[in-house]
Amino acid sequence: MPERPPRVAGVRFRNAGKIFYFHAAGLRLEPGEYVVVETVRGPEIARVVIAPDQVVVDELPRDELKPILRLATEADIRRADELHRRAQELLPEARRLGGETGFPARIDAASFTLDGKRLTFSFTSEERLDYREFVRRASQQFNARVEMHQMGARDRARLAGGYGICGRELCCASWLETFPSISIRMAKDQELPLNPQKISGLCGRLLCCLSYEDEGYREMRKSLPKVGQRCSTPTGEGKVVAINILKRQVTLLVDGQRIEVGDRDLGTVVRWDPSSKSAPPPPSIAREEAIALGLIEPDAEDLAETPAEELETAFEPGPGRGRLPGGGPRRIVPARPAKAEPAAPPPAQAPPAASRPRRPRGSAESAQQPGAARPAQPAAGPQPPAGRLFRRAGSGQQQPPPPGEPPAHAEGTSAGASRRRRRRRGRGGGQQPAPGED
Known part of the structure; x- marks a missing residue:
């Protein structure tokens, strides 16, 4: 039967710091809880970031894991805050002592363990320094075991915190666990200006965010x-x-x-x-x-550039009127039956339209020969507009009066004349008769 893997939890000692794994020791832990763990320096308070059921086995170290001692109580948290304030008060004295002993580096931070027996000073230096004299005198003055921790420029920026040129909190101080490897080649591949003030962070090194998009730029360059x-x-x-x-x-x-x-x-x-x-x-x-x-593969622009003739070949427009919405095929609409018109006598050959005035069709004058004399029209009475044929309601074509006789409408009563005038106005598009026409 395979051995059951131990229940392991991941903890951090400071924000955005490295994750360390400890044996859960049968405790039911949730992310965000504070626990007391045993380290090589002594007991310390840490925050759980990975629950025991969420740890990936491949991420576990090979050496033996130390157990979590217990859940942190309110007394443990108050004591940790008090020791932190005490360590901050010792920083000016430690820096003054470093100047007296000839220690050239600047001391950036100090911290106590939970039992207060061990004091650790962090300093920034790119070279190895001799700090034995400083440790001896600091142990006597602060009445604790003193240890020195050397940091780089990026660790110092993480410890100090701040905001980058993007306006957001530093990645190393908020979420970045490990520092990626950055080279000037990344800035060249992304076509960034090689100005140190533009591509450097608060630590004075190349921006860590240059590595975030480096792989994407490489993939785009391949094509x-x-x-x-x-x-x-x-x-x-x-x-x-x-x-x-x-x-x-x-x-x-x-x-x-x-x-x-x-x-x-x-x-x-x-x-x-x-x-x-x-x-x-x-x-x-x-x-x-x-x-x-x-x-x-064709894209949307290729499909939009297809000639309209090719798109309309699928639709054969048929007879009828109207088109469906959306440009579809024509819909067939049956035509209205033609109205039966009374048969008119065949007109005789007439002169060109430019040489003769237009006359109503079906009149007696249209049957005359081109050279025959035309009867004189009476001067009295209104004349219909040229080119328009007026019909009476319920009757066929208007018959012209015989030559020499007055028009029929001239003999009507005043009431009949009014009706005829209204009828002419309606058929003439609502136009008013000209002065002297009625």
Whole structure:
């Protein structure tokens, strides 16, 4: 039967510090609780950040784990706060003592263990220093066992805290557990200005955030040509002079002119040999041809550029009027049956329209010969507008009066004349008769 793995909890001694693992010793622990653990320096208070059931076995150290002594009580927490204040009060005396003993480094922090028997001073130095005289005199003056802890510039920034150029709290002081390896090459790959004030943090070292996006920039660069790469274009061969990784835009120099090429045309209209910068590039092809060959997938712009004739071939417009919403096929609407018109006598051959005035169809004058004399029209009475035929309600075509007789409407009563005037106004689009016409 396989041995059951021990219940292990992960704790931290300070915010954003390294995670240490201790044996839970049968305690039911939750993240955020404070416990008392045994360390090489003595008993200390730590905060649980990983519960016993959440620890990954692969992360456990191989050496034997020390147990968690107990849950921290209110008395333990008050004593830890009191010892912390006492250590801060000893810092000025320790720095003055360091100057007297010739200790060149600056002492940045001091801390006591929970039992108050051991005092640790932290200092910043890039070289190894001799601090034996300082430790001997500090032990006598502070009545505790003194230890020295050397730190780097980044550890000092983490201990001091602060805000970066982004306006947020330092990563090392808020959540970063370990310091990544940073190089100036990362700043060059991201096309950042190589100004120390722009790419350095409060610690004076390169910004840790340069490593956050380094892998993403490397992946994007793989699909872009390099500076100095030979590329083929529809107008001839060019050379890459600049690259914008975030926009995925390449600037080419073709026949002395700078041309900016977007991501949509890279690999089709503009092609290059990824194996060598100086190798002859493959010939340029159109984007439509690349889509037809299956080299690339069409995007929304390609579908939008499809000719309208190709999109309408699927719909055969039929007879009828109207179109469905959304540009669909035509809907068939049956035509209205034509009204039966009374048969009119065939008109005789007439002179051109420009040489004769227009007359109502079906009149007696239209049947006369071109050379015949026309009867004189009576001067009295209103005349209908030229080109418009007036009909009486319930009757067919209007019959012209015989020659020499007055018009029929002139003999009507005043009431009949009023009705006829109203009828003319309605058929004439609501226009008022001209003065002297009625």
